[in-house]
Amino acid sequence: MSELSAGARARANIALAKYWGKADEALNLPAVPSVSITLDPLVTHTRVRFDASLAGDRFLLDGAPANAKELARVGALLDRVRAEAGLSQRAEVVSTNDFPTAAGLASSASGFCALSAAARAAAGLPFDLAVISAMARRASVSAARSAYGGYVELPLCEPSALAPDAHAAVPLCPPEHWPLRVVVAVTAEGRKKVGSTGGMIHTAATSPFYGAWVESSPELAAQVRAGIVARDLVRVGEAMEASTLAMHACAMAARPTVIYFQPPTLAVLAAVRALREEQGIAVYATADAGPHVKALCHADDAPRVAQTLGATEGVLRTLTAEPGPGVELEAEA
Numbered sequence: 001m002s003e004l005s006a007g008a009r010a011r012a013n014i015a016l017a018k019y020w021g022k023a024d025e026a027l028n029l030p031a032v033p034s035v036s037i038t039l040d041p042l043v044t045h046t047r048v049r050f051d052a053s054l055a056g057d058r059f060l061l062d063g064a065p066a067n068a069k070e071l072a073r074v075g076a077l078l079d080r081v082r083a084e085a086g087l088s089q090r091a092e093v094v095s096t097n098d099f100p101t102a103a104g105l106a107s108s109a110s111g112f113c114a115l116s117a118a119a120r121a122a123a124g125l126p127f128d129l130a131v132i133s134a135m136a137r138r139a140s141v142s143a144a145r146s147a148y149g150g151y152v153e154l155p156l157c158e159p160s161a162l163a164p165d166a167h168a169a170v171p172l173c174p175p176e177h178w179p180l181r182v183v184v185a186v187t188a189e190g191r192k193k194v195g196s197t198g199g200m201i202h203t204a205a206t207s208p209f210y211g212a213w214v215e216s217s218p219e220l221a222a223q224v225r226a227g228i229v230a231r232d233l234v235r236v237g238e239a240m241e242a243s244t245l246a247m248h249a250c251a252m253a254a255r256p257t258v259i260y261f262q263p264p265t266l267a268v269l270a271a272v273r274a275l276r277e278e279q280g281i282a283v284y285a286t287a288d289a290g291p292h293v294k295a296l297c298h299a300d301d302a303p304r305v306a307q308t309l310g311a312t313e314g315v316l317r318t319l320t321a322e323p324g325p326g327v328e329l330e331a332e333a
């Protein structure tokens with residue numbers, strides 16, 4: 001039954017305007033709009049094979065069986081594909097990341113987006129980016145944005161929407177619109193981190209700043225969007241730093257606190273600021289639900305930024321990424 005097998009690749013993305021908080025936990029709808037860049041060379045490859053001889057779904061991640069929690073999230077997406085395609089077969093999912101997970105970059109966005117595309121194709125469903133994005137979003141909100149290349153927005157889903165389950169990301173500008181660079185500063189690992197899903201649900205339930213975060217986010221996303229269209233790095237960078245620090249401040253004010261920063265995180269934020277204020281380099285920083293920092297700059301400045309961040313105390317290594325394409329089907333290896 002080789003026709004019930006397909007592969008896809010998708011890239012990680014970094015949010016310039018951050019998603020943090022859910023409007024609907026069951027449907028996994030975001031409480032705020034977000035804007036991102038899809039990044040090369042941070043690629044996940046995923047193959048899905050539906051097979052009547054399997055007793056249950058299987059999920060191999062980078063060569064090893066995934067844990068029960070990861071398998072359950074994958075199985076939930078497969079169940080939706082099976083229901084839509086009228087299939088009953090269990091599936092084998094084999095996923096590999098081209099980038100080391102130790103690079104400090106979440107692979108859930110690229111992983112769930114590639115899984116959504118591969119599972120749908122394996123089940124014989126048509127290739128439709130909006131549907132792939134919506135299905136990926138249901139598994140992990142940030143994964144919706146990896147469906148498209150370059151600069152991407154996941155807008156707010158209006159409460160009056162007729163089909164909230166179809167809520168998907170939209171492409172803003174293709175990769176060639178603006179060849180920025182993202183220099184990732186991988187910092188020393190600290191104590192075990194709080195996962196994104198748990199961190200944001202706890203933030204929404206207990207942080208006194210959560211209402212202000214939700215209220216102020218659309219304006220920041222609009223600034224990022226306008227700055228991207230105008231290729232205005234100052235405008236994008238200022239709004240990105242404001243969104244990043246508002247998200248972290250909101251999480252830090254939760255009870256008990258959710259702190260993703262480690263000492264090297266602050267050292268890198270200070271180094272980025274010094275590059276900007278003392279060296280005149282247009283570079284801006286962001287950080288997600290972890291201690292690593294990503295710096296956004298022009299391509300010409302990327303080597304200098306990477307050198308400075310690589311020499312900052314607590315930074316293990318740097319990696320430079322650039323805007324890349326959206327999700328693609330892959331032929332059998």
Ligand code: 2P0
Pocket residue numbers: 014015017018019020028034108139140141142143196197287288289
């Ligand atoms: C983002 N993050 O916009 C934000 C910024 C982390 C900080 O999306 O619960 O894995 O699976 O929908 O998408 C990480 O959260 O959360 C994330 P779920 P997800 O990229």
